[in-house]
Amino acid sequence: MIAVLGLVVGVVAGLLVQPEVPAAVVPYLPIAVVAALDAVFGGLRAMLDGIFDDKVFVVSFLSNVVVAALIVFLGDELGVGSQLSTGVVVVLGIRIFSNAAAIRRHVFRA
Amino acid sequence: MGNQDENDETPEYRLRKELPEEVPAAEPADDAAAEPAEPASTGRQRLVQGLWPPRVTRAQLIVAVLLFGLGFGLAVQVASNSDSGNALRGARQEDLVRILDELGDRSQRLEDEKQGLEKQRQELENSSDQAEEARKQTVEKERQLGILAGTVAAQGPGITMTIEDTKGTVEADMLLDAIQELRAAGAEAIQVNGVRVVAGTFLTESGKGVSVDGNKINTPFRFKVIGNPQDLEPALNIPGGVVQTLEKEQATVTVERSGKIVVDALRAAKRPDYARSSDR
Secondary structure (H helix, E strand, O other), X not given: OHHHHHHHHHHHHHHHHOOOOOOOOOOOHHHHHHHHHHHHHHHHHHHHHOOOOHHHHHHHHHHHHHXXXXXXXXXXXXXXXXXXXXXXXXXXXXXXXXXXXXHHHHHHOO | OHHHHHHHHHHHHHHHOXXXXXXXXXXXXXXXXXXHHOOOHHXXXXXXXXXXXXXXXXXXXXXXXXXXXXXXXXXXXXXXXXXXXXXXXXOOHHHHHHXXXXXXXXXXXXXXXXXXXXXXXXXXXXXXXXXXXXXXXXXXXXXXXXXXXXXXXXXXXEEEEEEEOOOOOOOHHHHHHHHHHHHHOOOOEEEEOOXXXXXXXXXXXXXXXXXXXXXXXXXXXXEEXXXXXXXXXXXXXXXXXXXXXXXXXXXXXXXXXXXXXXXXXXXXXXXXXXXOOOOO
């Protein structure tokens, strides 16, 4: 419950504050957000499976974000930034879908 | 897809339990088999338990912090992405370069067009200046010609000559002589008793008096003449000249110089009936 509250408060704070995104972070923020979403879905599924562990969640969340940003950075340096970002988003999207499917099976038994 | 699921769960398994538990081959089977086999309510129950009685545990707090970060980043990204006029924010570098090039070309073209139009405007202004100048000159010329033709009033230095003819001896030819003398001395505008003297002026005898252009004038004959007074007065007073001739006829002649003579007798502009300009 508190976790859900944290998410809601974060969204509200982001909408209210509307901070100017630093130019250095602009390319990485969307990918980082998608990676974090993936981690959250993974965590939700783990919780439904009864195997949730906060330490694992923290590590996977942070490492997802960092690795995603790193891949984008590397892609930019190599000159294939947009293609690599697309690839990352596709992979993360597939993972999110499969996790969502597992969650759905738990919740709706279908 | 299945692999990635495993990847996500494998570390959780590994960290949660000890190494021996990790059996990759058995795991997906276990996972796939367990879900339908287990009473589905357990998953739901866990979800409900986690949701409703709000418990402040370490796990909940940590997840809350991370989710706060996620929500914040999400909202910021969405907000910055939907900023008005920032359609270019997500554009790739090549696109931006192309757009910039196009804008450069376009502004170059517009600049050229602007220069052309400004040149045209300059030309038009010049020509309208010239037209204005020509119009001014025409007005000036009209005024000069108007003075000669007697259609406009004139003023300037000159003399007034009054001929008092008590005996009725002054004749038209004497007045004509006077006018000729004045013209020879450079008179520019002449009027006699309210009749403007112009190129076509004629003087005739009419009974006891004199007519100028058919208008009978009576003594005293008052000449208003514009011209250089230093030329006009001596021209009249030369020995054997106009004044002496008139005085011989026992008329009284007075000539006065004046700094400002107003010749205000006018004559209607008349279009010649027969004579036409021949330089066309």
